[in-house]
Amino acid sequence: MFRCSAIRIAVALLVGVPAAAQDVRQHTRPPTGTTNVTTSQAEALTLTVSSAVSRLVQTWVRIAGTVDQTERILAGDVSGPDAALIKVGQRVRAFPPSAKSSMYQAFVTRVTPRATGAQVEATLRSAGRADVKRYVMEILIEQGPFLSVPNEAIIEEAEQRIVYVQQQEGQYAPREIHIGIQGELYTQILAGVDDGDQVVTFGSFFIDAEHKLKGSEHSSPAQSAR
Numbered sequence: 001m002f003r004c005s006a007i008r009i010a011v012a013l014l015v016g017v018p019a020a021a022q023d024v025r026q027h028t029r030p031p032t033g034t035t036n037v038t039t040s041q042a043e044a045l046t047l048t049v050s051s052a053v054s055r056l057v058q059t060w061v062r063i064a065g066t067v068d069q070t071e072r073i074l075a076g077d078v079s080g081p082d083a084a085l086i087k088v089g090q091r092v093r094a095f096p097p098s099a100k101s102s103m104y105q106a107f108v109t110r111v112t113p114r115a116t117g118a119q120v121e122a123t124l125r126s127a128g129r130a131d132v133k134r135y136v137m138e139i140l141i142e143q144g145p146f147l148s149v150p151n152e153a154i155i156e157e158a159e160q161r162i163v164y165v166q167q168q169e170g171q172y173a174p175r176e177i178h179i180g181i182q183g184e185l186y187t188q189i190l191a192g193v194d195d196g197d198q199v200v201t202f203g204s205f206f207i208d209a210e211h212k213l214k215g216s217e218h219s220s221p222a223q224s225a226r
Contacts, residue, residue, distance in 0.1 A: 034173045035211040047203035049166050052149045052193045056142040057183035065137040071127040076120055076137050083117035085141045092122040094135040102129055143181055146188040153199040155208055164207045166198040172207050
């Protein structure tokens with residue numbers, strides 16, 4: 001969800017606006033209104049939309065683990081509030097730090113509470129890599145279902161989070177949202193969009209730049225009169 005300046009520059013070039021004007025326009029977003037996108041623009045950017053729907057939000061808890069002599073049992077410690085999320089039966093992906101492409105599947109088979117968290121044991125489906133004792137364990141936790149949108153749809157600006165909702169074909173309006181759990185792929189929405197709303201995912205930055213441009217154009221007469 002974090003947007004880099006290089007992407008902003010690329011979008012500025014697409015809409016024909018100098019990149020230096022981006023910082024000015026960050027504060028000129030109209031609170032209401034829509035932005036129109038032509039069919040040719042949408043096709044050039046491969047503009048895509050996705051539904052805001054109730055779905056499971058998946059988060060990953062990553063910890064360091066070691067394998068026992070059987071090369072089947074991984075053990076590691078989880079600290080802090082994440083410990084309360086770990087349950088027997090959850091899926092685990094494990095890989096050696098030096099070989100991330102060597103991914104092994106496992107399941108949580110034991111959770112032992114500790115004073116500052118918990119010790120987690122996971123059983124590999126097959127023996128681990130020979131001569132490797134240390135692994136990165138990614139424990140996959142599914143929470144919800146919650147009303148959520150893809151992470152790619154969310155634009156972060158200071159304390160605000162914005163998505164663009166499709167009003168009709170080629171017409172999009174900004175909505176400020178309030179979020180809950182931020183997962184690996186989807187983010188829980190507490191307020192701002194409704195179930196079934198179509199939000200822009202790929203191409204949201206282009207629409208955002210267009211919207212800001214219109215805002216700066218609308219404010220130009222007032223600025224000129226100063």
